[in-house]
Amino acid sequence: MIPLRHTLLLDFDGTLVELAERPDAVVIDRPLKALIGRLAGTFRGRFALVSGRSVAQLEGFLGETLEGVALIGSHGAEIHIGSSRVTPVRPPALIEAEHAIRAMFTNREGIVVEVKTLGVAVHYRLAPEAEPATRALVQSLAIDNGLAVQEGKMMIELRAAGHDKGSGIAALMRQPPFAGTVPVFAGDDVTDEAGFVAVAVLGGLGVLVGPERETSARHRLDDVSAVRAWLEQAA
Template sequence: MLANASLFLDFDGTLVDLADRPDDVVADAELRALLARLNLRLGGRVAVISGRSIAQLDAILGPVAQEIALSGSHGCEHRWQGISAQPHRPPTLDQAAERMRAFADRFAGALVEEKSYGVALHYRLCPEAEKEAVELAWHVARDLGLELQEGKMMIELRVAGGDKGVAVRRMMRLAPMKGTMPVFIGDDRTDENGFEAVTELGGAGIFVGKPGETGAHYLLESPAAVRAWLEQMSA
């Protein structure tokens, strides 16, 4: 399947299991080596497309992050072939973070994650806060002109103009990905734009998790299953 493919990979929930706290996620040596092998096998056509910032991905992935294509902050920032592109960081993100921190102080277990071009409110450890967290995020997004992005037990505000589909289309216009079949693997609603993009470009989406409503064509049950499949493809 991967002979003439370009491979786009979400990170959290796809290559690694989700953690209660984003800072607890690590990329083990086996995952780093797997990404390096895949990138070699595909002639440089491997990308990690994540809601995390590129700075976070660099810290987690180590040296292999410099070898593969990266798109961070839900398609707002990119680095590939030695070229980086980042938007302006608006001061409204700091205002959003302040309002989210005030909210998180009311709920034990709520966590605010500040990113390069976004700010996320995690409520995995206090699911009872979900309704109020989502309502707050909608209000803040409206007040400050920010994009709202829902994920698994979290909600994020970010700069407008990017998503994972934008990232896929951007990379597929360039060699060596241009003219190949895009394959996108992801695990939640933030990845649906990526599934839509690869479908439009004649490729396929693979959803990670339980069957449900998705634009992906195929299913893998867990990050462990994703890595096992990628291991077979890299052999």
């Protein structure tokens, strides 16, 4: 059970929902929606999703379920708390880079190009042999356009620089009702490591989801099912 003076921060893919072969194919079941609703009530506004997905994508998946839930999207660049909205403008350089990525991969079998508010992710889960070419293009575009590269599970993303999940969490924790509480953040990917560091600095703790590996998280849960069971106790 998480004490009521804590803030609950959860990654989405691989933490709340199982990873899918395509980013638009994740399954949002009714028990999950009900659980999110109960957690929003239990934590009284001190509950946030922290995702590499854009806020618009999260809202598309969860809709009204997100009432009372803060959102950190686009790897920390977007922060939505109640009626407060921070959403930077999409850089022109990212738009140009997106065109180059689409030109190379749109017709490549097994490659999924995911366009986000402040990023473009290339998923090669269905075509692992394409990893070298994918990585080379994204890294070249990052250098040429002053953008950041974000690694992930069987994907690589080109995104606006200057933000990560750690910076997003730090900004969130300065705002009411989060300020002065102890953050607990659960995530599964290397993209979540900055978040684990941020909550540790604030006196909180990170929870790694998945197999053991080198991490800044102090605790670990085996998988999405274990996360759900833990959250059911907290709710």
